Structures are given as C-alpha cells and as structure tokens.
Amino acid sequence: MLVERITSRQNPLVKRFRRVRVGSERQFVFLEGVRLVEDALLSGARFESVAFSPAIESTARGIALLDSLPQVPCRGAHVSPQVMEAITGAVSDQGVAAIVSRPHYALEDLFAAQPALLVIADRLQDPGNLGTIIRTAEAAGANAVITTHHTVEPWNDKALRASMGAALRLPIVTGIGLGDLVPLCRLHKIKIVTSHPGLSPQRGVRKARAVKKPVVYTEADFSTPVALILGKESSGVEEETAAVADEFVSIPMAPGVESLNVAAAGAVLLYEVARQRNFFAAAPRR
Helix, strand or coil, rough: CEEEEEEECCHHHHHHHHHHCCCCCCCCCECCCCCCHHHHHCCCCCCCEECCCHHHHHHHHHHHHHHHHHHCCCCCEEHHHHHHHHHCCCCCCCEEEEEEEEECCCCHHHHHCCCEEEEEECCCCHHHHHHHHHHHHHHHCCCCEEEECCCCCCCHHHHHHCCCCHCCCCCCEEEECCCHHCCCCCCCEEEEEEECCCCCCCCCCCCHHCCCCCCEEECCCCCEEEEEEEEEEECEECHHHHHCCCCEECCCCCCCCCCCCCCHHHHHHHHHHHHHCCHHHCCCCC
C-alpha cells in the first residue's frame, strides 16, 4: 500500500469517503473504527482505500492494525485529525476508516448451496435491530440473511456496528421480493416460518393469519430446512407475507406484556433452531 499525506478536507479522496459514507456509492461500504477494519481484513474483504490519523496509535490494538495496513493492496492516506473528522463525520474517532467493496451474493446461489437456515428480515426499519439479527444469525449457524424491499440497508454504519462484523462474513442478499423468494423456498423444500402476534414480537392479526394456528416455538419442528421471517418492528409481518407462511410460532410471555423487540424475538427463535439441531455440540467453543 502506497501512502499519501492529506491535510485538506477538499481533497478528492476525502470527498470520496464522504460519498461512500452517506450511501451514494452502493457498490462500496464505509467502515470506521479499529474493530470493523480488523473484521474486514479477517473476512478477506477487498479494500479500495484506507485513511488513518495519529489517533490510531492511541491503543495497542490500533498500533497492531497500523502495522498490518502496509500489506493491504489499496490506496492509503495518512490524514490530519481535522481531515479524519471530515471523513467520519465525528469529532471523536479511532483514527482509521476504510472503503471496501460490498460483498455480493445472488439469491439463486444461496439456494444452490441447499441452505438449512435462512433468516429473512421483512421491512425492518431500525438498523440496530437488523445488525443485531445478522450477528445472532451468524452465531446460531444460519446460512444467510435475506432482506425484503423497504428494509433498512444492512451496510449503513449503525447496522454494521450492531452486527459486530458479521455482515462482512455472513452472506446477505438485499431488496428481495416475495415473488422471487417464495418459489425458491418451495422448490428446495424449505419451510417458511414466522412469528405469530399476540404471544410474539409483533401485533395485529389480520385475515391471512387467522387460518393458521400458531404453535409454541419450542414445540415447532425446526429439524428440516427453515426460512425464518422476522417482521417490521411496529406492525409485524405484513398480510401478504403471512399468507405464504407454512407455520406460525409463538413466544409465551408473562401476562400484561405486549411484545418483544424483534431482535430479541429473533434470538429466541434462532437459538431454538440451533438447539434442536444440536448445533452447539459441534460448534467450536470460544
């Protein structure tokens, strides 16, 4: 990596960082902070540019990362604290930011690999919830995460941080419609499961839901391939989504408790899937 020194906020590379940070170049992902850049290196992400300031040397971990950066085949920039502030949009930073190519997976490729567990985020709006779901999905052994239309971008800063780098490792396909997703699930014999309102994280039973009786999640059979749908925070799974579900599951709660956070509900369900499949007996301990 060849390193140039940049002291002007008007430098073209600084402007490029800002464009990627605000999502203007969707084929790239903006990373800020030692942990996310470390995760990108470990995951084999393709780096386009790295910028670092003296603040990176304030911790032993930052120094170790700085020592590894010369081996990264990309453009490098040693910038002033003021320029790093312009890049990250924050007064306080960890002294490093990067632009990496966005991981790309095709929906058909996910199914070609015969997935045993898919997590589908349906119209989620909170990036923290989505990032947490991605993190939990990886931990519980899911094969991939799929987001539907109108779901928050999993590559924005808040979602990436909440995922703790899992979004750089776990296959993610975004902006998928049910019309493309459901036929593939049917073709590959993947059961579509979603949570049921009333005893679950979402509210608002509608016509399509009334015809399917929910089962308590611990009594559901998760031993076969499953696509688990988690619905929008405020209203839950939409009617059109509920209509294609093969099974509803419920999460019992104490009297008077209306709902669970969607990320918390997702964790409960995903770990039940993993428990039934004895996933943790085979998983390495950390």
